[in-house]
Amino acid sequence: MSRTIGIPxxxxxxxxxxxxQTFFTRLGYKVxxxxxxSKQIVDWxxxxxxxxxxxxxxxxxxHVVALRxxxxxxxxxxxxxxxxxxxxxxxxxxxxxxxxxxxxxxPRLIDERIELKNGARGLLKTCYKIxxxxxxxxxxxxxxxWAACKAHWQYQKLLIQGVLPGEILHQQEIVAVxxxxxxxxxxxxxxxxxxHDPFISVNLLQHLAAMNVKVWTVEMVPTxxxxxxxxxxxxxxxxxxxxxxxWACYYYLRQPIDGIIHVSAFGCGPDAMVDKLIELEAKxxxxxxxxxxxxxxxxxxxxxxxxxxxxxxxxxxxxNR
Ligand code: SF4
Numbered sequence: 001m002s003r004t005i006g007i008p009x010x011x012x013x014x015x016x017x018x019x020x021q022t023f024f025t026r027l028g029y030k031v032x033x034x035x036x037x038s039k040q041i042v043d044w045x046x047x048x049x050x051x052x053x054x055x056x057x058x059x060x061x062x063h064v065v066a067l068r069x070x071x072x073x074x075x076x077x078x079x080x081x082x083x084x085x086x087x088x089x090x091x092x093x094x095x096x097x098x099x100x101x102x103x104x105x106x107p108r109l110i111d112e113r114i115e116l117k118n119g120a121r122g123l124l125k126t127c128y129k130i131x132x133x134x135x136x137x138x139x140x141x142x143x144x145x146w147a148a149c150k151a152h153w154q155y156q157k158l159l160i161q162g163v164l165p166g167e168i169l170h171q172q173e174i175v176a177v178x179x180x181x182x183x184x185x186x187x188x189x190x191x192x193x194x195x196h197d198p199f200i201s202v203n204l205l206q207h208l209a210a211m212n213v214k215v216w217t218v219e220m221v222p223t224x225x226x227x228x229x230x231x232x233x234x235x236x237x238x239x240x241x242x243x244x245x246x247w248a249c250y251y252y253l254r255q256p257i258d259g260i261i262h263v264s265a266f267g268c269g270p271d272a273m274v275d276k277l278i279e280l281e282a283k284x285x286x287x288x289x290x291x292x293x294x295x296x297x298x299x300x301x302x303x304x305x306x307x308x309x310x311x312x313x314x315x316x317x318x319x320n321r
Contacts, residue, residue, distance in 0.1 A: 003028070003029050003030065003072050003073070004029065004030045004031075004032055004070070004071040004072050004073070005024045005029045005030070005031050005032070005071060005072070005073045005074070005075055005110070006031075006032050006033075006034065006067035006068075006070060006071035006073070006074045006075065006107070007020060007021070007031060007032070007033050007034070007067075007074075007075050008033075008034050008060055008063035008064055008066075008067060008074075008076070009033045009034045009035070009036065009037070009063055009169075010034075010037065010056065010059050010060050010063050010193050010197060010200075011056060011060055011092065011095075011193045012077075012079055012092075012193075013033070013169075013193070014165045014169070014192035014193050014196050014197075015192055016152070017033065017169060018148075018151040018152055018154070018155040018168075019148045019149070019151060019152040019155075020075060020148070021033075021151070022144070022147050022148040022150075022151035022152075023127060023130075023144045023145065023147070023148035024075070024144075026140075026143060026144035026147045026148070027131060027134060027136050027140060027141070027144050028136075029073075029134075032067065032070060032071055033169075034063040034064075034066040034067045035066060036170060036197075036198065036199065037059055037062075037063070037197050037198070037199035037200055038199055039199075040062075041059065041062035041063060041065075041066055041199075042055075042058065042059055042062055042199070042296050043062070044061070044062040044065040044066065045057075045058040045059050045060065045061040045062025045063070045065070046058050046062075046296060048061040048062070048064075048065060048102045048103050049061045049098075049102060050098075050102070052267060053091070053267070054091070054265045054266070054267040054268045055200060055265050055266065055267070055294060055295050055296055056191070056193050056194060056200065056265055056268075057091050057095075057098070058296065059197075059200060060095070060099075061098075061099065061102060061103065064076070064099055064103055064106075065103060068103065068105060068106060068107065069105075071107055072107055072108065073107055073108050073109070073110050074099075074106065074107055074108070074109050074110070075109075075110045076095055076096045076099055076109050076110070076111050077096075077110070077111060077112050077113070077114045078092075078093060078094075078095065078096055078111055078112070078113045078114065079092040079093070079095070079114050080092075080093055080113060080114060080115035081114075081115050081116060081117075081240065082114070082116050082240060083116065083240070084115075084116060084117040084122075085236075086236065086237070086238060086239060086240040086243050087238060087239065087240065088239065088240050088241070089239050089241070089242070089268075089269070089270055090269075096109055096111035110130060110133070110134075112126055112129055112130050112133075113126075114126055120149075123145075124142075124145055127141055127144070127145045127148070128141055131144065155168065159219040159220065160219075160220060160221075160222050162220055164196060164205065164217070164219075165192060165196045165219065166196050166198065166205070170198075183212045183213070183315065184211075184212070184213045184214065184258050184259070184311055184314055184315060184318075185213075185214045185216065185256065185257045185258050186208065186213050186214070186215060186216065186257060186258060186259050186260065186261055186311075186314075187215075187216045187217075187248070187249070187252035187255075187257050187259075187260045187261070188204065188205070188208070188215050188216070188217055188260075188261045188263065189217070189218055189245050189248055189249055189252075189260060189261070189262050189263070189278065190218075190245060190262060190263030190264065191241045191245065191263075191265075192218070192219060192241070194263045194264075194265055194294065195217060195218075195263050196217075200294060201263060201292075201294065202294065202298055202299075202300045202303045202304075203300060204261075204263065204292065204303070204307075207303075207304055207307055208307065211307065211308070211311055213311065216252060216255070216257060217248075218244050218245055218248040221247075221248055221251050225251065226244055226247040226248060226251065227247070228247075229246075229247040229250040229251055230243070230247060232247070232250045233246070233277075237270065237273065237274070238270075239270045241270075242270040242271075242273070242274045245262075245274055245278070246274055246277055246278065249277070249278045249281055249282075250281065253281060253282070253285045253287060257287075258288065258314045258317075258318060259287060259288035259289065259290070259310065259314045260278065260282050260287055260288070260289045260290075261289075261290050261291075261292055261307075261310070262274070262275055262278050262279075262289070262290070262291045262292070263291075263292050263294065264291055264292070264293050264294070265293070265294055265295065266293050266294065266295035267295070275291055279291070288310070288313060288314050288317065290306070290310045292306070292307075
């Protein structure tokens with residue numbers, strides 16, 4: 001009988017799904033990702049979450065509801081740190097507890113703590129713990145681990161080449177964002193679960209593609225290149241994804257781009273700081289900048305109007321330089 005593991009298609013899904021999908025598949029499980037975010041999933045999430053949660057956390061609850069009755073296990077790791085330095089936002093740290101407290105009738109949770117102080121060795125140890133709890137043999141876990149690492153490296157390679165997560169994970173076609181002859185080059189910065197989720201980002205990447213904009217994202221910059229910008233601030237932020245966004249801002253300000261869009265979630269604590277830092281840095285470089293703040297009420301038409309106005313302004317500046 002096939003055993004199933006559900007992975008909610010949001011939050012760290014955009015960074016690590018190929019790794020965990022391969023790992024569990026190699027252990028003999030059928031991996032089921034929740035469907036693409038939708039109004040129905042947001043509504044489920046809003047109903048189950050505490051009021052003051054940010055939209056990505058509400059959405060995560062909705063994805064759990066979408067999987068709840070379809071799988072034997074749910075994979076909701078407690079994400080603490082992947083580099084032994086910065087931690088994930090506190091909401092990631094408490095995610096398994098939040099889900100247990102809010103949603104009834106859950107299948108068994110795999111909620112291993114992921115805190116990698118020793119790089120690859122730490123990850124192998126974590127995989128051993130997960131595999132052993134599932135009663136798998138060390139040899140099988142080791143083989144699954146290596147296959148998962150390979151899948152992750154391949155995924156990273158494609159992202160750095162400029163393929164978007166949605167094109168790999170959801171087989172979406174977003175053609176114009178790759179066209180280097182596009183009229184405008186914009187850095188679109190934000191957490192991967194905001195920028196690459198078509199529903200939550202009100203189809204931002206598709207709209208930019210339709211406006212002939214070449215998009216540059218955080219994921220297109222290799223981690224070792226981003227890390228070079230860790231000294232631009234006297235002190236780094238505490239949070240993993242926030243640091244990546246700020247470092248990507250420093251990186252793109254040194255590239256021939258025409259403007260920066262920061263995608264930010266309403267009610268996000270870390271973004272209160274990240275958004276201001278990017279705004280000030282963009283101002284220093286005389287770089288056009290706009291923040292697109294999203295929540296469950298954000299209307300697509302309003303967002304498109306703002307994008308069009310921003311791109312008109314960027315084009316005007318370019319033509320009058
Ligand atoms: S970083 Fe912000 S948007 Fe992401 S989970 Fe934390 S509070 Fe929510």
